[in-house]
Amino acid sequence: MFQSAELGHRLSKDDYDAQVPALREALLDAQMELGETRRFPLILVLGGMEGAGKGETLNILNEWMDPRFIETHALGPPSDEERERPPMWRYWRRLPPKGKIGIFLGGWYALPILARGYGQGGHAELDQAMDRILRFERMLADEGALILKVWLHLSKQAQLERFQALESKKATRWRVTPEDWRQHEHYDAVRRAAEHALRQTSTADAPWLVVEGADARYRHLSVGQALLAGLRQRLAADPPQHSRRPAPPALPVTNGLTLLHSLDLSVRINKKDYEKDLEKYQGRLNLLLRKKAFAKRALILVFEGFDAAGKGGAIRRVTAALDARQYRIVPIAAPSDEERAQPYLWRFWRHLPRLGRVVIFDRSWYGRVLVERVEGYCTEADWLRAYGEINDFEEQLVRGGALVHKFFLAIDKDEQLRRFEARQKTGFKRFKITDEDWRNREKWEDYEQAVCDLVDRTSSDIAPWTLVEANDKRHARIKVLKTLCKRLEEEL
Known part of the structure; x- marks a missing residue:
């Protein structure tokens, strides 16, 4: 699943500069229409390997669109308050309302994938977590949410080179943490867990898009174009996409005997x-x-x-x-x-x-x-x-x-x-x-x-x-x- 994201895609500065202005304008127009109609919320899950540029991509999206109508959430380990409630509570309370965009860095996928990659849970635990996530996302989609999920991938060698490059400069050394190196040490296991999770949870309601993260220009343009395409398709849908399912069969009548x-x-x-x-x-x-x-x-x-x-x-x-x-x-x-x-x-x-x-x-x-x-x-x-x-x-x-x-x-x-x-x-x-x-x-x-x-x-x-x-x-x-x-x- 990740092979095509390791081909070394690159985008020249001239090509990037030529495409960005029109993309930014179109994204703003779509965002304004979303805010005016308030028909649905947009939930963007931005996952990926460490070093693949999740934070940079999040920043560029906030730069390209109106940040007043974007809610961004970069959640770390659960707090004491969060540990005393069901795991999904921390995400439910941060869901964007209709008309707004919510971006989740790592989202509800990060913890179960890393737990499996670090050997803290077995294959069954990962499958159970993905099953719960599937039900959660299906419910959000049935309620009308537009869910887009992007995985920013980075090969093991590219990850190593990125960490070394950042550490070699005093100004960027702080960006590489012990946790980053820990993930690199477990790269193969994390990759297998992530690939399995993405296969299990890429659905028509909430598909995954895998984007190569090594080149920033290619990454930013790919994510922005995917976001624009998803927004335009839903905004143009008539009737709304979430009403397309036929009604389930009715419950049986009990003839008054209750x-x-x-x-x-x-x-x-x-x-x-x-x-x-x-x-x-x-x-x-x-x-x-x-x-x-x-x-x-x-x-x-x-x-x-x-x-x-x-x-x-x-x-x-x-x-x-x-x-x-x-x-x-x-x-x-x-x-x-x-x-x-x-x-x-x-x-x-x-x-x-x-x-x-x-x-x-x-x-x-x-x-x-x-x-x-x-x-x-x-x-x-x-x-x-x-x-x-x-x-x-x-x-x-x-x-x-x-x-x-x-x-x-x-x-x-x-x-x-x-x-x-x-x-x-x-x-x-x-x-x-x-x-x-x-x-x-x-x-x-x-x-x-x-x-x-x-x-x-x-x-x-x-x-x-x-x-x-x-x-x-x-x-x-x-x-x-x-x-x-x-x-x-x-x-x-």
């Missing part, structure tokens, strides 16, 4: 038993989260449910048992303009807790397969593929040290009506009821079907759903606390 109908919503708990159990389980929860073992874990709780099902009350009974410095509640409403400019999971990645902390989502990423599905805010293809993306997201959370548990609070339609009417009559509760809540009742059966589908497709051993009978608020709160304590006892 999982929710099997719940006994008549269960009750009296006030005396409730107060006794509340004190018992809140105390147990507090002790569990003070264990030393929890310092190496994080807790992520998801609360979903029908309108007026009592999510807020259940959450308050959980947080009453916690140290206020230990937890954060994230209420999820309609996405803001900033959030709409990103993939739909972005706004949840940014709220992930560090180890030893708790984050509670009052509504969550399941909005894509609930309200967005039922209300038609996204296409059928979008919400159908979301099940797999959500499962992958939650698997990454667990692999990163989080304990994930999800609660759905269920009430019947009559109980919801009683609570709606009670809220309208109580002055300090009127803010809890909106016209949208009343409209949602008209699609009750559609929401029931959506809930059953999401439980069937996203409840797993590592991130289970608990269906909570919530017609009686006391029973619901105790079931949530009891379930949570049991899960923590099993995990810790």
